[in-house]
Amino acid sequence: MPETLNVAVAGYAFMGRIHTAGWAQAAKFFGTPARVTTVIGRNRENTQAFADAFGIPNVLTDWRDAVADPDIHVVDVCTPGDSHVDIAIGALEAGKHVLCEKPLANSVEGAERMVAAAEAARGRGIRSMVGFSYRRTPALAYARQLVQEGRIGDIRHIRAVYLQDWIADPEFPLVWRLDKDAAGSGALGDVGAHIIDLAAFLTGHRLTGVSGLTETFVKTRPKLAEQTGGLTAKGSTEHGDVTVDDAAVWVARTDKGALATFEATRFAVGRKNAMRIELNGSKGSLAFDFERMNELEFFDFTQPAAENGFRRIQVTEPEHPYVGAWWPAGHGLGYEHTFTHEVKAFTDAIVEGRDPEPSFADGLAVQKVLTAIEDSKGNWVSL
Amino acid sequence: MPETLNVAVAGYAFMGRIHTAGWAQAAKFFGTPARVTTVIGRNRENTQAFADAFGIPNVLTDWRDAVADPDIHVVDVCTPGDSHVDIAIGALEAGKHVLCEKPLANSVEGAERMVAAAEAARGRGIRSMVGFSYRRTPALAYARQLVQEGRIGDIRHIRAVYLQDWIADPEFPLVWRLDKDAAGSGALGDVGAHIIDLAAFLTGHRLTGVSGLTETFVKTRPKLAEQTGGLTAKGSTEHGDVTVDDAAVWVARTDKGALATFEATRFAVGRKNAMRIELNGSKGSLAFDFERMNELEFFDFTQPAAENGFRRIQVTEPEHPYVGAWWPAGHGLGYEHTFTHEVKAFTDAIVEGRDPEPSFADGLAVQKVLTAIEDSKGNWVSL
Amino acid sequence: MPETLNVAVAGYAFMGRIHTAGWAQAAKFFGTPARVTTVIGRNRENTQAFADAFGIPNVLTDWRDAVADPDIHVVDVCTPGDSHVDIAIGALEAGKHVLCEKPLANSVEGAERMVAAAEAARGRGIRSMVGFSYRRTPALAYARQLVQEGRIGDIRHIRAVYLQDWIADPEFPLVWRLDKDAAGSGALGDVGAHIIDLAAFLTGHRLTGVSGLTETFVKTRPKLAEQTGGLTAKGSTEHGDVTVDDAAVWVARTDKGALATFEATRFAVGRKNAMRIELNGSKGSLAFDFERMNELEFFDFTQPAAENGFRRIQVTEPEHPYVGAWWPAGHGLGYEHTFTHEVKAFTDAIVEGRDPEPSFADGLAVQKVLTAIEDSKGNWVSL
Amino acid sequence: MPETLNVAVAGYAFMGRIHTAGWAQAAKFFGTPARVTTVIGRNRENTQAFADAFGIPNVLTDWRDAVADPDIHVVDVCTPGDSHVDIAIGALEAGKHVLCEKPLANSVEGAERMVAAAEAARGRGIRSMVGFSYRRTPALAYARQLVQEGRIGDIRHIRAVYLQDWIADPEFPLVWRLDKDAAGSGALGDVGAHIIDLAAFLTGHRLTGVSGLTETFVKTRPKLAEQTGGLTAKGSTEHGDVTVDDAAVWVARTDKGALATFEATRFAVGRKNAMRIELNGSKGSLAFDFERMNELEFFDFTQPAAENGFRRIQVTEPEHPYVGAWWPAGHGLGYEHTFTHEVKAFTDAIVEGRDPEPSFADGLAVQKVLTAIEDSKGNWVSL
Structure with missing residues (x-):
């Protein structure tokens, strides 16, 4: 080494x-x-x-x-x-x-x-x-920890959406992410993949089957004239076909008896990066929205009803995953910190001689779910 | 008369x-x-x-x-x-x-x-x-008005959940609402019916097919010893079978090209009466949560991006449906007001000699959707 | 009787x-x-x-x-x-x-x-x-109960505002509430009185002195042409003087060592009925906003830091004050319910032969604080 | 150069x-x-x-x-x-x-x-x-831009608090920030200074006088045994005097006719870094909370009342100050980005040969306000 x-x-x-x-x-x-x-x-x-x-x-x-x-x-x-x-x-x-x-x-x-x-x-x-x-968002890493400690009990519901709106304008051009050959799929693979992985990461459950629908709302778009950086681009007057999905929705069952709903879309106008996931268990619930990535909502069903409610945890305490290396409580982190945490975790595994997670096999598992959703057309596909 | x-x-x-x-x-x-x-x-x-x-x-x-x-x-x-x-x-x-x-x-x-x-x-x-x-919630009646005025454009997504938790405790007894003979169905018919009706009311779209799953998480419960009022009750030591669903999830398409997801459950611990519906259209979005029934979130996609965002409308202005008869702005209404508005609207129709809405036919349409969901078991059922 | x-x-x-x-x-x-x-x-x-x-x-x-x-x-x-x-x-x-x-x-x-x-x-x-x-808002009656049970410990901070905007438009006419002879004072007496009373009700503390400022932002207004009901009215072309305050702000100390800040205004555009009060104590905090009158935010400082946060209590449980007579959890009440509770409480006291609260003496105490604020002009006035 | x-x-x-x-x-x-x-x-x-x-x-x-x-x-x-x-x-x-x-x-x-x-x-x-x-928080830089463009009109109210709780526990030790010789003052100078500066930055108003109160709730604390990094520390059994304020509250007037309220405290339990500021003007309002630093609430009073409300702007668009260099919309920044922006702005000024802001004179102006508040003891101090 x-x-x-x-x-x-x-x-x-x-x-x-x-x-x-x-x-x-x-x-x-x-x-x-x-x-x-x-x-x-x-x-x-x-x-x-x-x-x-x-x-x-x-x-x-x-x-x-x-x-x-x-x-x-x-x-x-x-x-x-x-x-x-x-x-x-x-x-x-x-x-x-x-x-x-x-x-x-x-x-x-x-x-x-x-x-x-x-x-x-x-x-x-x-x-x-x-x-x-x-997975390296402190709030989500902490959510997983609460699940593993049994704080929400047996999970009955997984409710995950990933909502964006960056191609809602039909004049947004045909960037590579809208081309099946380059991107593989659309919203489904790009952002739907995240919520499939997170559902597995947070709950430890495995999807046993899915039934889903996909849709391309805007079938043709201006061909790309100029990529101007990030997710912005300018189009030409010539149009071409969109060959990926704009949105996908699916329901699923898990190996431990939960019901799950999922949605991935680039057409939820006003939602910029609303990766939201909520879990309801026998002992509690957790809710997260990436647009407020430093927060985790936790409902502890074991507390007295009159004084109970979803609590807004600011996941900025030194005890929270990854947070101790950064700033005092209430001084939030940003999107890019998840990557800093990711390479740290990967390097730790290399140095310590163990296998990091998520593995390529985890990536393959997500790929299989994506394929099942594409194949489903509203009918059940077992996994 | x-x-x-x-x-x-x-x-x-x-x-x-x-x-x-x-x-x-x-x-x-x-x-x-x-x-x-x-x-x-x-x-x-x-x-x-x-x-x-x-x-x-x-x-x-x-x-x-x-x-x-x-x-x-x-x-x-x-x-x-x-x-x-x-x-x-x-x-x-x-x-x-x-x-x-x-x-x-x-x-x-x-x-x-x-x-x-x-x-x-x-x-x-x-x-x-x-x-x-x-339908008589001012915020929802106003939401419909915005849809009808074209303010959200062509609707691409309907996202509706009705989340409660009043039977999440497995010791909650077998009240009549958990008996198929008396209640017809469980969460699906009780609260799922509302979101099916509201989706139709708000959008004017009709579901053309569904694929859904239902589940009964707690299969037996203590028989009812005493109904103590409202949704609270006490159970005996003897158990009986729960014959209705605890939860249902489904995806759907509409006659005007939207994708829809729905969920009805009594097991979302911490959610008391979270009837939430969000619509995403080509020109805007609307979001509502009955737990904050005096508010409507509206995103107007036609506004400049830099200053845009979901706005929290307090639906308590005299211009809002039904509100003029009540209190000044910011002085909210409660659950029961929806019934006052309902009987007013019904009486108005009688007095004015026209047919009120929603009609019995609208009620039947909801019933048919409920039946399709129950029959689906994850496969597509056309409507 | x-x-x-x-x-x-x-x-x-x-x-x-x-x-x-x-x-x-x-x-x-x-x-x-x-x-x-x-x-x-x-x-x-x-x-x-x-x-x-x-x-x-x-x-x-x-x-x-x-x-x-x-x-x-x-x-x-x-x-x-x-x-x-x-x-x-x-x-x-x-x-x-x-x-x-x-x-x-x-x-x-x-x-x-x-x-x-x-x-x-x-x-x-x-x-x-x-x-x-x-005082009859269930969330506030419950907040008092938590204070009295010692759940927030020794109170260090009282932070109360009452924000409205109904006269922010300078063309809004000279209604009786803007006339000192009829109304006594402006925002200070109309809505400031409520937060003074609530601070006393919730905390049990007494203000020992205040230092405050008042301001009339719009000095003249159209004379009233027609009262059109509620808080809406139409003005004429002739103008008259506004003889009450539009807004007041003050700081205070209490007999038990807390610092307090208050603000009452009719010029907080966008705030319709934002009566907000927050208490910070040695063991916890409470926060309330009348625009979300069915909710109370509670922070319990005795819980472990990592999982702690303000919890949004829906004050709609049967255990909550006054709520048992109404609807199931999550089915909120409205502004007018506070009056139903008020007359119930008053009648209960009559029937049971005891003195109801708040007494006329409590009303006088508020009046004395209002007068001290008007007299203060930024200097300390002991109470 | x-x-x-x-x-x-x-x-x-x-x-x-x-x-x-x-x-x-x-x-x-x-x-x-x-x-x-x-x-x-x-x-x-x-x-x-x-x-x-x-x-x-x-x-x-x-x-x-x-x-x-x-x-x-x-x-x-x-x-x-x-x-x-x-x-x-x-x-x-x-x-x-x-x-x-x-x-x-x-x-x-x-x-x-x-x-x-x-x-x-x-x-x-x-x-x-x-x-x-x-000042380099994108949401606050954007807020200033809206003010300068006249979007909120004449400002009537400034409402600023900076709420923390890191020394609310009386066993938290005597760190240097609680020692007047090293730190100058307590919450007032540490965090109060920020809201004084921000009020000036956002509004362009100058405070013409203040009336304020300060308080030290916990008079003695364990002497410092060991600084363990960040804002955490361990104390010894010996106690010493706290020589700075724990909290300060003040009201003020500005040269352009606004009323202002301020509060700085380290005893607002549950509030971790709640630097909140709200401005109410004749044409609109703005509200910000650093605990949600990527958001700005904007109320545009010129919009029709029925569809109006505070809109939650995600200040993550490429048009927003500093944001274009970073990530796509909805992918928030963190606390430390403000420092990256600060050194960028400082360097730009050096390179372009102009004076950067805020100047040392701006820092002095804040210092004078702090001194006036300390001297006030509830009485008016002109500035």
């Missing part, structure tokens, strides 16, 4: 940027022994500009060069989903630890190959993790 | 009590020309006590006597669902206007007979209405 | 209307043995119309006739403040129990005479009460 | 840590041409450890060495208040740009000397700024 792990980040857009910042912050605030030494991007000029701004010494334009470099210990895959299979498997086979952004792959078949590669690498002490970063 | 309509209320429990108070308040605050002159209950002593407390001159123990009384103009049916068919049809055939509590009937067949009777009576100028009282 | 108390209500505007409805509802829901038999108003025609709508048998145009009537047991004074002294003292001297709306009087001197009359009448078993109806 | 400004940070505790991280993040996300090359701390070992973790090349134990170093362009003063005067004046006189944490100084006299030094340095192109970082 080297004293400091050298990390190569593949991709420098939204995810590459936030991962890179996360590695630097983790070193400062958690003492995480890792640093980004390389960034990989196909366009050398843009990649170099990113490297300069973020203080990264090396730039590569082909991930194979990173995989071949013996000084690189970790590959952090932040590219679009269609390249995950090749990069992750290549890196694992070359003996690099791999953190791979979600979705693990754009198909079940690809995800299965990645799981196999991860399993083989595991025998050689190589670690892999899929980047369901929301 | 008599100067004042004489009303006979059948039943004096929760619903009878609130209807009776509603008739009196409507006369005072809206000048509604109607008064309760008769209450009908099987137990004469209890019925007389109620009549004394509420200032009702006449007591009857058989609804047939009310139907036969030429001085009674309106029958308000507040008994459990298994008696609705007989009383309502009897009253309609005798030429009484009928307000019937929901659910219209415990079966589609019964509801169909009631619709036929209502249709026949309608030819003779006799009015009928089903008591989906939540 | 007669079997049923006959009540004469003086005034039929906002307060007369809501009191009259309250007496009827109290009889129905609490079995309160009292009924309004007489309404008193100077304009016979309008008074008769009110009596007809609300089912009151007798109409009088002079309160002296009510006082002289041996069949009347209770006088409920709902007229503007400038007539309170005469009516209340006249009624007390004639042996009638008196419920008098707040403010007790428009001057300390008047209030002192009323207290003396009440004290004299008390010796003859005659009861008197001032109508601080907000 | 050098291509990159070299920054020396004095102090490595709470503030030094967050400033240092801020400089690094500003370089990455805003391309700010500055980097921390030196950290100054009295304890060499601890300072070196901090430097290692945060990647800072140089460590100094005496600020005079930094001031004497020609390669240092900026001194960022993050030490306790009692050392600000010496370090800031020393640095300014040596031609370094100075960013100084608030409070500017522990006395008006010290602050006046700093203002004079800043004024003299200004003539030589040397910039200075006081660190009221909350």
Whole structure:
């Protein structure tokens, strides 16, 4: 084990940027022994500009060069989903630890190959993790802890939605996320994947079947003229077909007897990043909304009825997961902290020689649920 | 048309009590020309006590006597669902206007007979209405108005839940609402019916199919020892089977292209009467929670993004439906006001010689959806 | 003691209307043995119309006739403040129990005479009460109970505001509430009085001194052309002087060592009836907002920090004050219920032969604080 | 002007840590041409450890060495208040740009000397700024923009509180912040200073006088045994006197006719970092709570009453101040981002050759208000 792990980040857009910042912050605030030494991007000029701004010494334009470099210990895959299979498997086979952004792959078949590669690498002490970063939100990590301590008892209901509105305007153009070949699916895979993973993470339940519907409300859109950064873009006058879903809804049962409802959409106007999940158990309830990510609502059914109610926990106390490294109570964290926590947790596992979670197998499980929902068309699909 | 309509209320429990108070308040605050002159209950002593407390001159123990009384103009049916068919049809055939509590009937067949009777009576100028009282919540009546004015545009999402927790304790006894013969169904028919009706009322959309699941989490309960009033009761040591659902979840499509999710449950601990509905359209969104019944959240997508957000409308302005008769802005109304508004609206229709809404046919439509959900078991049922 | 108390209500505007409805509802829901038999108003025609709508048998145009009537047991004074002294003292001297709306009087001197009359009448078993109806909000009555049980410990902070906006438009006309002769004072006496009384009611502390400021933001307004009901009115082109305050702010200390801040205003645009009070003690905190009158926020400082937070209690449980007579949990009450509870509590005291609270002396104490604030001009005034 | 400004940070505790991280993040996300090359701390070992973790090349134990170093362009003063005067004046006189944490100084006299030094340095192109970082919260910067655009009209009310509870437990020990010599004052200077500055920043109004009260609820506390980091500490069995206020409340008038109320406390149990400010104007209102720092409530009084309400703006749109550099809408920022924005703004001013805000004179103005409140004892003090 080297004293400091050298990390190569593949991709420098939204995810590459936030991962890179996360590695630097983790070193400062958690003492995480890792640093980004390389960034990989196909366009050398843009990649170099990113490297300069973020203080990264090396730039590569082909991930194979990173995989071949013996000084690189970790590959952090932040590219679009269609390249995950090749990069992750290549890196694992070359003996690099791999953190791979979600979705693990754009198909079940690809995800299965990645799981196999991860399993083989595991025998050689190589670690892999899929980047369901929301698990690292302190409020959600704390929610899981309350569930595991039995504070909400037997879970009867899971109620999860992920509501956005960034393509509600029909003039929003055909970006790569609306193209099935590049993105795999639409709202379902992009944000629905998160709530499927979180439901599993928080409850420990497994979905045994689903029945769902998907819809594309706006069938054609202006072709992309210019990507202006982030989730904003400008369209041309020519139109093309939207080949992914705009929204998906599904109901499910779990192996421990709960009923679940889910919804993923990019058409909930006014909802910007409303990843909401509520659990109702025999002893209590938990409710969370990412738009208020520093809060967790907890109802403790064992308290006297007259004085009982959902309590708004500010998950900013030193006792809360990850929070001790940061600021005093009431001084909230932001979206990007989840990535700092994620790379810290991944590095901890590498250093301590254990398998991090969520594994590639967890990523595959999510992929199978997504496929079942797409296949369902309102009928039951067992899992 | 008599100067004042004489009303006979059948039943004096929760619903009878609130209807009776509603008739009196409507006369005072809206000048509604109607008064309760008769209450009908099987137990004469209890019925007389109620009549004394509420200032009702006449007591009857058989609804047939009310139907036969030429001085009674309106029958308000507040008994459990298994008696609705007989009383309502009897009253309609005798030429009484009928307000019937929901659910219209415990079966589609019964509801169909009631619709036929209502249709026949309608030819003779006799009015009928089903008591989906939540339509009379000012915030929801105002929400509908905004929808009808096109303020939220084409509706893409309906997201409705009705969450309660009053039987979450497994020691809560086997009250009549947990008995299929008396109640027809459980959470589905009791509170699920409301959100099905409201979705239709607010959007004007019709469900074209559903896929749903129901569950009974607690299969047996202590038999009822003593009904102590309201929703509280005490159980005995002997147990019996729960024959209705504890919860139901379903997804649906509408005739105008929306996706919908619904959930009705009595096991959402901490949620007391969380009837929540959110609509997302192409121009805006609306969100409501009955636990804050004087508020409506409105997002107007046509406003500039930087200054936009869900606005919390206090639906307590004189311009809002029903509100002008009451108090200054910010001085909220309560649950029972919806019934005052309901009887006012019903009486207005009678006086003005038009058909009130929701009709018995609307009640039947809800019943058909409930039946489809029960039949679905996770598979698609077209409507 | 007669079997049923006959009540004469003086005034039929906002307060007369809501009191009259309250007496009827109290009889129905609490079995309160009292009924309004007489309404008193100077304009016979309008008074008769009110009596007809609300089912009151007798109409009088002079309160002296009510006082002289041996069949009347209770006088409920709902007229503007400038007539309170005469009516209340006249009624007390004639042996009638008196419920008098707040403010007790428009001057300390008047209030002192009323207290003396009440004290004299008390010796003859005659009861008197001032109508601080907000004390009857279940959430606030429950808050007091928690304070009295020691749940928030030693109180360090009282933070109370009463925010309205109904005259924020400078074209809103010169209604009687903006005239010092009729109203006594402006926001200070109208709504500031409520938060002074509530602070005392909830905490049991007494203010030992205040320092405050008042302001009239809009100095002249259109003279009143037409009162259109409630708090809405239309103005003429001629202007007159506003002779009361638009807003008042003050800080205070209490006899038990707390610091307090208060604000009363009619210029907080967007705040309709935001009577908010928060208490911070050594063991907990309580927070309330009348715009969400069915909720109470409670922070129990004795709970473990990690899982702690303000809990939103829905004060709709049968155990909560006054609530058992109404509806199931989560089915909220409205503004007018506070008056139903008030007349119930007043009648209970009469029937049980004890002095009700708040007494006229409590009303005088509030009046003295109001006068001190008006005199303060930013300097300390001891009480 | 050098291509990159070299920054020396004095102090490595709470503030030094967050400033240092801020400089690094500003370089990455805003391309700010500055980097921390030196950290100054009295304890060499601890300072070196901090430097290692945060990647800072140089460590100094005496600020005079930094001031004497020609390669240092900026001194960022993050030490306790009692050392600000010496370090800031020393640095300014040596031609370094100075960013100084608030409070500017522990006395008006010290602050006046700093203002004079800043004024003299200004003539030589040397910039200075006081660190009221909350101005850099996007929601508050946006609020100011709305005020400046006239969206809330003439401001009538300022209502600001800063509520914390970290010393509510009487066993919390005597840390330096409770010692007048080190800290200057208690809640008043620590958090009260922020709301005084913000009121000025947001409204452009100047306080013309105040009347206030301060209180120390817990007079003695365990002497400090061990500082365990952040705001947590352990006490010994020996007690000492608390020499600063625990809480302060005050009312004020402004030069443009507004009434204002303020409260600063460390005894509001359950409130962790509730810096709340509300403005009510003739055309609208704004409300903010730092516990939900990514949100701003806006009421636009020019909209139709029936559809109006406070709207919850998620201040996470690219159009909002500072936000464009970060993440998509709905992906909130955290407390530390305000410091990243602060150093970016300071550097921008240096690079562009203009004076940054808030100036040392702004810091002095706050100091004068604090002194007036301490002197007031409930009586009016003109400013």
